Amino acid sequence: MKKILIIEDVDDIRENASELLELNDFEVLTAHSGEEGLNTLKNNPVDLILCDIVMPGMNGYKVLEEIRKNTDLAKIPFVYMSASVQENEKREALSMGIDGFIQKPFFEEDMLKVIKSALNKEH
Numbered sequence: 001m002k003k004i005l006i007i008e009d010v011d012d013i014r015e016n017a018s019e020l021l022e023l024n025d026f027e028v029l030t031a032h033s034g035e036e037g038l039n040t041l042k043n044n045p046v047d048l049i050l051c052d053i054v055m056p057g058m059n060g061y062k063v064l065e066e067i068r069k070n071t072d073l074a075k076i077p078f079v080y081m082s083a084s085v086q087e088n089e090k091r092e093a094l095s096m097g098i099d100g101f102i103q104k105p106f107f108e109e110d111m112l113k114v115i116k117s118a119l120n121k122e123h
Contacts, residue, residue, distance in 0.1 A: 007037035034058030
């Protein structure tokens with residue numbers, strides 16, 4: 001069973017995404033902030049990180065930057081979730097080496113397609 005970490009500051013979105021993934025046979029860990037997400041990764045290896053971009057404190061860009069600096073974590077597939085899908089933000093995220101992008105609000109089939117694609121990429 002693949003393990004996914006969801007880093008999302010909005011409770012409803014985090015809980016909905018978690019439930020959807022669990023119903024589709026994923027093990028899920030959650031964090032409500034970038035800092036909590038990085039701490040969770042210290043003791044819990046995961047197969048994929050699903051992360052919001054706009055969060056108080058450490059935003060999603062900073063989370064990705066910290067993960068990519070750590071050789072143990074750098075190869076974990078990383079997917080952004082965002083309600084903001086301005087093309088310049090999407091291009092910036094893709095240029096940072098993310099493995100996928102999910103627009104909020106998300107549809108189950110779209111989310112699963114992006115996650116499965118990211119999990120199947122060679123790193």
